[in-house]
């Protein structure tokens with residue numbers, strides 16, 4: 137279609153943009169534009185109004201797309217419907233127009249649409265489904281954000297999985313993005329930890345596994361504190377020195393922080409996750425806090441209350457927010473106010489997402505309300521992406537034996553399970569180059585898909601048996617579906633679909649209902665990605681990937697490639713290739729590394 141320039145200036149521009157950036161405009165969108173070309177004259181409406189009035193038809197039998205004539209506000213809908221039916225000239229794109237009350241329904245010429253979709257998926261490959269809607273927009277995704285010296289709990293695991301997904305979705309929708317890990321790396325507990333390290337610390341263990349060692353030290357010193365109340369004072373004094381910028385006091389803290397980040401990074405790398413920036417509560421110093429306090433004060437928001445400084449948010453239904461203590465120490469909430477303000481000044485974002493568990497709903501309501509009361513006009517660009525709990529013992533991840541473990545331990549356990557399953561099929565196992573790595577990828581797919589399979593806000597059970605099953609709505613099942621698609625090409629390696637021969641392939645040999653069902657899903661993919669840019673619900677993409685996998689699995693029964701005449705084999709390889717592109721891209725967005733063999 138890009139060869140054929142539209143007569144409408146806006147569309148011409150869109151086409152040129154598409155041609156220069158090579159982004160995919162879904163083939164079905166070009167059909168919409170074909171409708172618009174005529175509807176402009178028939179209805180007298182402009183492109184945007186018409187484009188915004190398209191809706192899905194109730195059922196495929198009603199046609200492929202409808203236009204809501206109420207929405208056009210261009211006169212009596214029923215009369216308009218009749219006018220459209222009378223005047224619309226059917227063409228190679230549109231084969232039928234019907235009036236249905238306040239709607240006009242259109243049926244497309246399916247086959248070219250389908251074949252266009254296959255070609256587009258194959259041509260665009262990893263770019264298939266992406267778009268440029270977010271061009272020029274900048275979004276920040278803050279996620280994971282564990283607390284140094286404390287366990288990486290289930291809330292952090294979910295934040296990591298969902299946050300990374302959100303980051304990828306924004307990228308796929310053309311945004312520029314920045315991912316921030318906002319560490320819990322400040323506060324009196326670092327005074328406690330320092331005192332604890334002086335008593336129980338070991339340089340050797342710190343270097344070996346900082347996360348685990350600092351956790352152990354923190355547990356020990358907390359036990360000591362029950363018996364020796366002076367430790368608390370020592371810790372307070374130590375942290376005061378840190379807050380005052382005492383270099384000696386900060387040396388130890390800096391090492392704890394650096395080594396912990398290095399430890400986290402190992403696990404993040406394994407999960408295929410990378411942060412653009414490690415920030416944290418420590419980045420907002422007392423002097424920056426004073427600026428915040430002054431600002432709050434000048435707006436008349438602060439008031440003293442029992443040795444604390446508070447903001448009364450009761451009339452807004454958010455209780456009382458504690459901003460600081462009169463001893464001068466600042467709190468989590470105040471640091472978040474400073475951080476938001478800093479981010480706005482530094483990055484001028486279009487959106488700032490906080491991916492944090494629903495336990496902090498109240499915290500974020502307070503934060504956003506305070507920013508608004510301070511007169512920050514950009515507050516509505518801040519969004520809390522909330523999610524439910526993983527129901528497991530004490531809110532911490534635990535093994536079958538029930539002990540508290542770290543994220544890496546859970547990943548090890550799932551990896552081992554998957555490895556054992558793989559070993560059972562000796563013939564297949566022998567063909568896999570790096571079974572350790574492959575089983576790790578399947579294991580992590582299991583954890584991630586379980587996490588994203590339902591709406592974010594729902595709680596779920598951390599069920600290792602269920603998530604590692606190869607049947608049902610699981611990560612291993614999706615990986616298997618992708619690996620099977622990859623194997624089709626391997627089994628017919630005398631021919632292959634390439635960009636050069638793509639236009640010669642006789643796609644019109646694909647007529648079976650099971651083939652068309654697969655193509656329809658491939659065609660849906662770009663719109664799934666667009667919608668995710670509004671809903672931020674990973675389960676919608678999981679559902680899509682499962683539907684596509686099921687459709688492909690039904691197609692295998694009737695649509696063979698092996699042993700078929702060349703023309704037909706080519707056409708089917710193209711079909712499966714397009715399906716593999718869509719499924720592979722969906723898995724990648726979900727944070728899974730699509731496997732070729734397993």
Ligand code: ARG
Pocket residue numbers: 278281282283318319320472490492
């Ligand atoms: N470190 C915090 C916790 O573990 C999460 C930080 C969330 N982000 C924020 N800007 N408050 O509870």
